[in-house]
Amino acid sequence: MPYTRSDWDAAKAALNAIEEKRKALLKPTDADYETALNKLDEIEEDLPDAIGRCEGCDTPIFESDPHYKYRDDVTVCSECAPTLSSILADYQQALSLRNPDYESFGCSSLEEFKREAEACRRDLEENGDRKLLTSYVEAG
Numbered sequence: 001m002p003y004t005r006s007d008w009d010a011a012k013a014a015l016n017a018i019e020e021k022r023k024a025l026l027k028p029t030d031a032d033y034e035t036a037l038n039k040l041d042e043i044e045e046d047l048p049d050a051i052g053r054c055e056g057c058d059t060p061i062f063e064s065d066p067h068y069k070y071r072d073d074v075t076v077c078s079e080c081a082p083t084l085s086s087i088l089a090d091y092q093q094a095l096s097l098r099n100p101d102y103e104s105f106g107c108s109s110l111e112e113f114k115r116e117a118e119a120c121r122r123d124l125e126e127n128g129d130r131k132l133l134t135s136y137v138e139a140g
């Protein structure tokens with residue numbers, strides 16, 4: 001038998017009652033949470049060695065941290081860094097389109113884009129898959 005509007009009303013009321021209980025349980029931690037959050041904000045605003053933030057998870061990236069910088073300057077942390085195979089998949093996806101958007105890959109021509117894709121494919125074939133960190137792009 002299908003549910004009715006009153007089934008939904010009852011389930012929603014039960015959920016709301018639990019949410020109120022959850023809020024009450026969290027309440028005693030509000031002040032400490034606020035203090036910890038403010039401290040983190042204060043530190044993050046004044047990190048001289050941070051070269052940026054991960055576009056994936058918002059973690060500050062320090063100069064000495066392994067990271068990956070896409071050719072369009074988007075930077076991600078080592079956790080969020082792409083693998084070579086995922087980059088190749090992005091190239092192949094773009095190349096399957098009638099008008100590949102090579103500029104979004106930081107290339108100035110379709111020929112350069114195809115060369116990059118081929119270099120990526122050869123690298124994967126010769127060296128295997130791996131997370132891409134800073135050195136890959138600088139070497140490329």
Ligand SMILES: [Zn+2]
Pocket residue numbers: 054055056057058059076077078079080081
């Ligand atoms: Zn990240």
